[in-house]
Amino acid sequence: MAAAGLELRGVRKTYGSLVAVNDLDMAVRPGEVFGFVGSNGAGKTTTMRIVLGTLIPDRGDVLWDGSPIGFEVRRRIGYMPEERGLYPKMRIGEQLMYLAELHGATRAAASGAVTRLLERFQLKERVRDELQKLSHGNQQRVQLAAALVFDPLMLVLDEPFAGLDPEALDSMSDVLRERAQSGIPVIFSSHQLDVVERICDRVGIIQKGRLVACGTIDELRGGGPKQIWVDAPAAPQGWTGTLRGARVVRSDGSRVLIELDASTDDQEVLRAALATGPVREFGPYLPSLLDVFREAMIESTDSVAS
Amino acid sequence: MGGLGGEALHTVFLIARREFLTRVRSRFFLIGTIVLLVLVAGYIVLQALVINRATTTVKVGFVGAAQTMAQPLRAAVTGGSVTVQTQVVQSVSSGEDQVRSGDLDVLISGDPTAPKVEFKDQLDPTVAAALDGLVKQVAFEQALVGSGVDPATIEAKVAAAGFQPVALDPNAAQRSQRIVVGIFVAALLFTALQLYGGFVASGVVEEKANRIVEIVLSTVRPRQLLFGKVVGIGLVGFVQLVLLGAVALVAVMKTQVISVSGVGVTAVLGGLLWFVLGFLFYALIYAAGASTVSRQEDLGAVSAPISFLIVGPYVAFFWVVANPDNPIGVALSMLPPFAPVMMPARMATGDAQAWQVVLAVLLMLAAISGMNALAARIYSNSVLRIGSRVRLAEAWRGRT
Numbered sequence: 001m002a003a004a005g006l007e008l009r010g011v012r013k014t015y016g017s018l019v020a021v022n023d024l025d026m027a028v029r030p031g032e033v034f035g036f037v038g039s040n041g042a043g044k045t046t047t048m049r050i051v052l053g054t055l056i057p058d059r060g061d062v063l064w065d066g067s068p069i070g071f072e073v074r075r076r077i078g079y080m081p082e083e084r085g086l087y088p089k090m091r092i093g094e095q096l097m098y099l100a101e102l103h104g105a106t107r108a109a110a111s112g113a114v115t116r117l118l119e120r121f122q123l124k125e126r127v128r129d130e131l132q133k134l135s136h137g138n139q140q141r142v143q144l145a146a147a148l149v150f151d152p153l154m155l156v157l158d159e160p161f162a163g164l165d166p167e168a169l170d171s172m173s174d175v176l177r178e179r180a181q182s183g184i185p186v187i188f189s190s191h192q193l194d195v196v197e198r199i200c201d202r203v204g205i206i207q208k209g210r211l212v213a214c215g216t217i218d219e220l221r222g223g224g225p226k227q228i229w230v231d232a233p234a235a236p237q238g239w240t241g242t243l244r245g246a247r248v249v250r251s252d253g254s255r256v257l258i259e260l261d262a263s264t265d266d267q268e269v270l271r272a273a274l275a276t277g278p279v280r281e282f283g284p285y286l287p288s289l290l291d292v293f294r295e296a297m298i299e300s301t302d303s304v305a306s
Numbered sequence: 307m308g309g310l311g312g313e314a315l316h317t318v319f320l321i322a323r324r325e326f327l328t329r330v331r332s333r334f335f336l337i338g339t340i341v342l343l344v345l346v347a348g349y350i351v352l353q354a355l356v357i358n359r360a361t362t363t364v365k366v367g368f369v370g371a372a373q374t375m376a377q378p379l380r381a382a383v384t385g386g387s388v389t390v391q392t393q394v395v396q397s398v399s400s401g402e403d404q405v406r407s408g409d410l411d412v413l414i415s416g417d418p419t420a421p422k423v424e425f426k427d428q429l430d431p432t433v434a435a436a437l438d439g440l441v442k443q444v445a446f447e448q449a450l451v452g453s454g455v456d457p458a459t460i461e462a463k464v465a466a467a468g469f470q471p472v473a474l475d476p477n478a479a480q481r482s483q484r485i486v487v488g489i490f491v492a493a494l495l496f497t498a499l500q501l502y503g504g505f506v507a508s509g510v511v512e513e514k515a516n517r518i519v520e521i522v523l524s525t526v527r528p529r530q531l532l533f534g535k536v537v538g539i540g541l542v543g544f545v546q547l548v549l550l551g552a553v554a555l556v557a558v559m560k561t562q563v564i565s566v567s568g569v570g571v572t573a574v575l576g577g578l579l580w581f582v583l584g585f586l587f588y589a590l591i592y593a594a595g596a597s598t599v600s601r602q603e604d605l606g607a608v609s610a611p612i613s614f615l616i617v618g619p620y621v622a623f624f625w626v627v628a629n630p631d632n633p634i635g636v637a638l639s640m641l642p643p644f645a646p647v648m649m650p651a652r653m654a655t656g657d658a659q660a661w662q663v664v665l666a667v668l669l670m671l672a673a674i675s676g677m678n679a680l681a682a683r684i685y686s687n688s689v690l691r692i693g694s695r696v697r698l699a700e701a702w703r704g705r706t
Contacts, residue, residue: 052524054690075525083692085517090328101320103525104313146521 004065005029005185006051006154011060013046013209020046021057022209028154028185028202033176035200036189037293043209044189045082048156051187052079075103078152082159082189084143086131092142093118093127096149103150110149117145121171137168144172148179155179157188161195173199197289205296213296221286224295228266229285231255234277243272257285317526321534322541325509329542339546346550347557354561362388364430367395367404369415375440382436390433419445481655485627487569488655491577494550495647496620499584500613502543506589507596507609509535510689514600519689528686536589540582547581569654576653583670584646588616590674590681597688598696607695619644623651630657640666642673 006028013021021043028034036044049055051062053074062069087095093114100110118124121141123134131139140163147155155176161169177199180186190196196203197217205213205220213220232239233254240248240256245264250257260266266284273279287295329335364383368376376392383390393410395401401413405426412433413424423429423437450457513519513531522531551574557563558570595608619638626635626648639648639658645666652658684701 054520054523071527077524079521079524081517081520083517083520085519085521087328087518088516090324098320098324099521102317102522 003027003029005032006069006187007063007066008047008051009061009063011047011050011057011062013043013050013055013057019209021050023060024206024209024211026204026211026214028187030183030185031180032185032201033180033199034185034187035196035203036187036206037191037193037196037203037289038189038206039297042206044206045158046209047206048079048158048187048189051156052077073153076150076153078147078150078155078157080143080147080155080157080160082162084139086139086143086146088132089130091128092123092131092134095131096142096145099146100149103152105150109151113149113151114145117149120175121145136163137165140164140168140172144175148175152179152184154184155186155188157186159190160188161190161192169195193289193293203289205293207297213292217289218286220289220292223292224287226260226262226266227285227287228258228260228269229255229281229283230258230269230273230279231281232273232276232279235273236276239272239276243269255281314527314530317530318534318537321526321531322538325535325538326541329505329539330545335542335546339549342546342550343553347553350554350557350563351561354563362430363391364388364411364433365391365393365409366412366414366433367393367401367410369395369398369401369413372414372416372418372421375414375418375421375437378440379433379436382440383432388430388432390436419448483564484569484655487564487573488627488651489623491573491654492620492623492647492651494547495577495581495584495650496616498543498547498581499588499616499646502539502585503588503592503612503616504609505539505542506536507592507605507612508602509539510593510596510685511599511602511605514597514689514692515602517692523690528689529682531689532590532593532682532685536586536593540585540589543585544578544581547578551578569656572656573650573654576650579667580646580650583667583674586674587642587646587670587677588612590677591615594681594684594688594701597685598698598701600692600694604695615643616647619647623648626652627655627657630655636662640669642670645670 008024008026011021011024012019024043024047036047038044046055050057051069053069053071064070064073090098096114096117097107097110100113101107105113114127115124118127121138121144123138123141123145126134126138131142134142144157144160147157157176160172160176164172173195176186176188180201200217202214202216203220204211213223215223227249231254235254240246240258243258243264245261246258246269248256249259258269260269270279270282273282366376366379373394376394380390380392395404395410395413398413398415401410401415402424404410405413405424408426411425412429414421414437415424416422419441421437421441447457450460513522519531555570555574564570591612592609595612596605599605599608622635622638622644626632626639629635630652638644639652640662649658649663649666653663683704684698687704688696688701
């Protein structure tokens with residue numbers, strides 16, 4: 001089935017005995033912000049380089065709109081490598097013009113895009129400054145501008161939020177969302193799970209070169225067993241003991257977190273709680289992405305160990 | 307295919323343009339070029355001054371009847387390292403004052419057959435010999451007239467007599483000039499190839515160290531980046547050498563330091579041709595070597611052996627120029643690693659025959675195309691591998 005956007009099928013890359021990417025399948029659709037999460041050395045950067053074409057996989061396919069991705073598509077991918085890189089002694093305006101033209105933009109289009117982006121990033125007055133004269137935050141902005149300046153077909157950003165202050169982080173995430181809304185796939189990797197949770201439509205968790213979990217934030221957070229916080233201050237110790245298909249997984253003062261079996265009706269739990277006296281809180285608990293991430297790490301480690 | 311080729315060419319052009327403009331606009335280039343031009347022009351002018359100082363001018367004043375000797379004396383002293391300037395002086399006493407003050411070197415007065423010759427302390431030997439000859443000739447003519455013979459017939463016979471000049475080594479003086487020019491050309495090429503090859507090497511490492519190579523290579527093929535860089539930097543060197551050659555030629559023409567015609571033009575054109583060929587060859591080696599390291603600190607270990615390749619022919623040239631007919635030297639000057647320094651120098655010295663130049667160019671072109679394939683492969687396989695030095699065997703085999 002030909003799907004729009006980017007798709008990886010059975011991509012594998014090894015370095016000697018190390019399997020960096022292990023039969024990876026994933027897809028990023030146009031208009032979607034896809035967060036790529038994993039610990040260091042999990043294979044995020046290798047996967048991105050395979051998408052960009054600077055690394056060749058041992059096997060597997062990278063597809064664009066359903067057919068093998070070619071040079072003409074690849075050269076229009078906006079890429080921000082984890083190790084930032086631009087010419088320190090080149091003026092930022094000229095530098096962006098140069099990169100835009102290298103990516104196939106005409107001079108006129110490049111010049112318009114440079115003006116718009118520098119205005120957007122409040123760097124208009126610095127157009128003739130050498131990159132090295134800019135602050136770290138502004139250099140990051142220029143780096144992002146370098147990935148956007150040629151009107152990319154897709155954005156691939158490796159750790160774009162690393163080392164940003166909160167304000168820069170907000171403006172960076174705004175830009176990513178905007179670009180996705182204009183209809184291109186946006187894929188980025190990050191360690192900052194709170195940011196990922198806030199701006200991603202879908203998240204893929206990669207561990208040892210394998211995608212161990214993938215879905216929308218809600219799918220990932222709701223994927224585990226159903227849990228409910230109940231606060232019944234007048235209830236005696238062990239009041240939950242009589243409930244069937246439910247057990248306490250955590251308690252916090254008078255509050256308890258109860259995990260239910262799939263067949264258990266949460267309204268029964270509520271009735272049992274009300275029977276003990278007043279109920280101040282009763283609500284479902286969704287684990288944070290961090291919890292999901294930890295859980296996924298543990299599970300995959302177990303499965304690798306077994 | 308045509309469209310793709312044009313697109314690829316455009317990419318190479320964009321890269322070359324950036325390399326060229328970044329370097330040409332830098333203060334380093336501007337100041338370096340001006341200093342170089344001033345040095346070369348200054349050197350040539352200095353040489354000219356040294357040569358001119360070797361010719362001396364003797365100012366001779368004549369009083370009264372002695373004036374008839376002025377023209378014959380000037381004629382007798384031309385062509386050597388001494389020139390005579392003559393002038394008429396009103397009286398012996400004022401002439402003597404001028405000799406004492408140094409305004410005149412020599413004062414000649416009295417009868418042309420036995421003139422009085424006054425000078426400060428020393429009489430220039432060339433002028434003395436010429437005067438002696440003149441005085442004796444006047445005396446001889448007067449004696450002939452006295453004995454009733456017509457001096458004109460005798461003079462005609464004397465004028466017709468002469469010796470046959472046979473030069474056994476007619477170009478000896480020219481050759482020494484040519485050798486100086488040849489060594490100059492060899493030194494310049496040796497310097498330029500090393501300097502601009504070094505720029506290519508540090509440019510490659512700079513892109514690796516800055517990681518911009520990752521961005522550029524996501525849109526450009528490694529060969530295009532390599533070729534654009536070599537062309538752009540080579541063009542900077544070419545422009546600098548053209549300026550240098552033009553200034554040197556103008557200075558040589560104005561000062562006439564070199565009396566052999568055509569040597570300057572041959573040296574400049576030959577030098578430029580071989581800079582282009584040699585630079586393509588060596589820059590590719592430098593780029594391939596540099597692509598295996600990730601930091602400027604590690605570059606020295608890679609550049610040093612390449613530099614030896616260029617220093618070798620320069621040093622060997624001194625032996626070749628001293629033994630211009632030795633077949634080993636002739637053969638070396640045609641072989642690719644040596645030719646870029648040795649062949650233009652041999653062209654300047656006039657030792658290189660046309661067929662040798664043509665053969666050397668053809669061999670060089672073949673070497674460049676072979677090196678292009680080799681360097682592109684090593685460069686493509688190494689330039690994205692950041693970290694420790696990539697071993698050449700790995701770079702050749704490719705992806706791990």
